[in-house]
Amino acid sequence: MKLYCEVEVVSRHLPTLGLRNRGKGVRAVVSLCQLRGPAKSEPTGPRPACLLVSTLKDRRGTRYEQLKENIEQFFTKFVDEGKATIRLKEPPVDICLSKADPGSLKSFLSALRLAHRGCDINTSLSTLTSVKSSEFEKFKTKMIITCKKEYPLSKNFPYSLEHLQTSYCGLIRIDMRMLCLKNLLKLDLSHNHIKKLPATTGDLIHLQELDLSDNHLESFSVAFCQSALQKSLRRLDLSKNRIKALPVQFCQLQQLTDLKLDDNELIQLPFKIGQLKNLRFLSAARNKLPVLPSEFKNLSLEYLDLFGNTFEQPKTLPVIKLQVPLSLLESTARTMLCKRIPYASHLIPFHLCQDLDTAKTCICGRFCLTSFIQGTATMNLHSVAHTVVLVDNMGGTEAPITCYFCSLTCYINSSDMFK
Incomplete structure (x- = not known):
């Protein structure tokens, strides 16, 4: 029975000598092998198993012959990530396994537990021989x-x-x-x-x-x-x-x-695209974008390419969807978002979560759901990117961007954007 993984053998005596472990695993084939004869103390019992750790530099491997009642502990918290540690009593070492197939690792550990208890392992065990060089190709x-x-x-x-x-x-x-x-x-x-x-x-x-x-x-x-x-x-x-x-x-x-x-x-970019704070290179050339989302202005890019999109001219007349007075839903949603009150589908209905997820941001920084004024302005793309590919063959670097206003006051104060 063989396991292909990375292995680090850590001696628990090193810290007492003031030494450190190398701290890095090497590619290895870990074999659960069966010794040729039965245990001397139990001549009629199952043949004892041993652990063989072979590397490309040492294909004959290091043998840990005594497994019965010699495993102090198994560390399997991260077994689903292909990681585990086998702590032996004698010699006092920790055999750290990583980058293993989780399914194979679980089967291997199950067989090791049986070997530790001295039980028969209902699996064909490997022969105690050197590992072939070809087996290390599986570490590709x-x-x-x-x-x-x-x-x-x-x-x-x-x-x-x-x-x-x-x-x-x-x-x-x-x-x-x-x-x-x-x-x-x-x-x-x-x-x-x-x-x-x-x-x-x-x-x-x-x-x-x-x-x-x-x-x-x-x-x-x-x-x-x-x-x-x-x-x-x-x-x-x-x-x-x-x-x-x-x-x-x-x-x-x-x-x-x-x-x-x-x-x-693409007829639109995600309107919350401004949340991609780590984005540095954005290319969306040759699509069908008529306008950029309002949060596009929050990006900080090194390179931007929007060439060949069907950008429209900014509209002079805004779309007015203001509600006076605000509905209870609108008022509550604005307060939740402003105060950053956490929400989830197990706390409030799912459709309300969707409404909050799609809330629009006013240029003043506040939020709005269904009560707003929508307009379109022109933005110079150099304000969000260091390097800008020309938007068209005319040498332009400007594009229309959607703007939202949570109140008439915000709209009036920003009316120069639409002149």
């Missing part, structure tokens, strides 16, 4: 596939992959085997025919870069935006698809620094 961290012939159909992707590219493979959906690669940092699925993202894409909790350019996506998954990727995803390429709009929840991907939306059918 990068795989690039650029045609259908190279795409693996009969075997799984190496679990240790950190960078996977499968381009020009004719994929119509994301292979579920990819979503088991918990160590994946970069996933390139460009130049395929993918139409939809599965809800479980967010299970790739360490993913930093995702390239879905040149596919057939028509919408973007809300579940993806609300997954653990909110904390990890930094680069997202959705260019050359068929997306018309992104969900409100898209702006919960707070760690995004690089976003490409070129050559889609």
Whole structure:
């Protein structure tokens, strides 16, 4: 029985000698092997098992022969992330396992528990031999596939992959085997025919870069935006698809620094786009954007490309939807948002949460739901970006932006914006 992972063997004697552990694991094959003869104390009992830790530099491995009643403790809090620690009594070492397949790790630990109790292990154990060099190929961290012939159909992707590219493979959906690669940092699925993202894409909790350019996506998954990727995803390429709009929840991907939306059918950007505080590179060229959302002015970009959009001229007459006096719902919502009172669907009805999520921000900083004045102004894009690609062939760097006013007073005080 073998486990492919990274291993660090930590001696508990080192701190008493004033020494430190190296603090870094190495790629290894951890084998649960069966010794040739039965235990001397129990000649008729099950043959004893031992633990063999083999690395590429030491393929013969380090052997820990005594397992029965010799495991002091198992540390399995992070076993679902492929991590665990086995603490031996003698020798006094901690065998720290990481970057393992969670399913394989759980099975391996179950077998170790049986060995610790001296029970028969109902699993075929490995022979006590040196590990072949070819077995370390399973630690491959990068795989690039650029045609259908190279795409693996009969075997799984190496679990240790950190960078996977499968381009020009004719994929119509994301292979579920990819979503088991918990160590994946970069996933390139460009130049395929993918139409939809599965809800479980967010299970790739360490993913930093995702390239879905040149596919057939028509919408973007809300579940993806609300997954653990909110904390990890930094680069997202959705260019050359068929997306018309992104969900409100898209702006919960707070760690995004690089976003490409070129050559889609976007008729609007997420109106809460100003919440992407870490965004530095934004490209949304050749779409159908008539106007920018009001919170666009809150961005702080290094590079911006909005060339080839169908921007409209600012409207001189505003849209007036003021309610006097304010409804109880409007007044309460404004107070909650102003005071930053937390809310969730288990506290208030779900539709009210949606109303609060889609609240508009007045230029004075206050909020409004259904009572407001809406206008359009012109914004110089250099006010939000250091480098701006010309909006049109005429050399312009200005674009229309939607503005909201929570009261007539705010509108009058800002009326020079519409002159």
